[in-house]
Amino acid sequence: MLEGTLWLFAMCLLLGSVVGLFAGLLGIGGGLLVVPALVWLLPLAGIDNSLVMHMALATSLASIVLTSGASARNHIKRGNIDYSIVKSMAPGIVLGGLGGSVIAEMVPTELLPKIFATIVLLLALQMLLSMRMTSQRPIPSSIACACSGGVIGVISSLAGIGGGSLTVPYLSWHGVEMRRAIGCASLSGAIIAVAGMVGFIFSGLNEEALPPMSIGYVYLPALIGIVSTSVITTRYGAALASRLPTMTLKKIFAIFLLFIGSKMFLG
Structure with missing residues (x-):
């Protein structure tokens, strides 16, 4: 057990270095990479299969707190964050993040990987379809932003991600410049x-079988390594x-989501 x-x-140290790079580059907390990696790694360390998905989601979110926080700090230094947007979305993000964890506890364990993969594939499709589009839609009202933040929070918590993969397309669709969208997503991801x-x-x-x-469901050796x-x-x-360039960022983002979603959906 100790050897595992x-x-x-050690594997999580390597995983964390890749996660951090993607977090700063794309405004994601790294959950899109951490969750599938931990789904593979945790059983090899002796974790019971019935706990793997919940622990992968929880540990992913815990790692995102620091990863997205560090990413947000770097984007703050570069002036890439619009605080008014984050402030408007924050109430919904907090409530949605809590709600997603409650829903995940009620969903059958075998369905969680498929839910995760479906969310990611839809995000990839959305980004690919929007790559040739430009939008000048204004940012909606504070109430609308809070509601959107709630939806993002629920889905993100349910999938163990920081929400950048949802927040970036949402803000980009409303005409926010890509670098600012990524910066706001980093800060929002830490909150989620x-x-x-x-x-x-x-x-x-209350789970008696935890290692x-x-x-709770957060596994400290994996968290510290990442x-x-x-x-x-x-x-x-x-x-x-x-x-x-903005278009290059969108291409990287879309291809990354498509690859991860497909791998998870196919098992």
């Missing part, structure tokens, strides 16, 4: 992750986001 845990920790993580921790407190070194490197590499992703 140490091996998982805190709410979702808290929900999963409390949901898992040692767990807090964030140890992700918080460092976010700066390089944020630097790339400030240099690459």
Whole structure:
């Protein structure tokens, strides 16, 4: 068991370095990469299959708190965050993040991977269809933004992601410049992750089969491994986001989502 845990920790160090790069580059918290990776890694470390998906979602959200926070800090330095947008979406994001963790606890375990994959594939399709479109739609009212934030929060928490994969297309659709959309998504993702993580921790407190070194459904060896490197590499992703053309960013984002969604849906 100890050998498997140490091996998982080492793999999570590598995973975290990749997650941090994507977090800074695309405004995502890394859940789109962390969840499928942990679904594969956790059983190899001796985690019971009935717990794997919930622990992958919870640990992913916990890692996003720091990864998205580090990414947001780097985007703040580059002036890529519109605080008025984040403030309008925040109430819905918090409530949605908590709600998503509650829903995930009620959904049968075998359905969660398919739900995750379906969400990701739809996001990839949306981004591919919008790549040739430009939008000058104004940002909606604060109430509408809060409602949108609630939907984003529920879906993101249910899929164990920080919401950047939803927030970026949403803001881009409303005419927000891509770099600012990515910056706002980083900060919003940290908020979603805190709410979702808290929900999963409390949901898992009564689970008797949890392995040692767990807090609720959050598995600490995986969490520490991921964030140890992700918080460092976010700066390089944020630097790339400030240099690459908007269309290039959208292409990277869409291809990334399509690949991950397909792999998860096919098992």
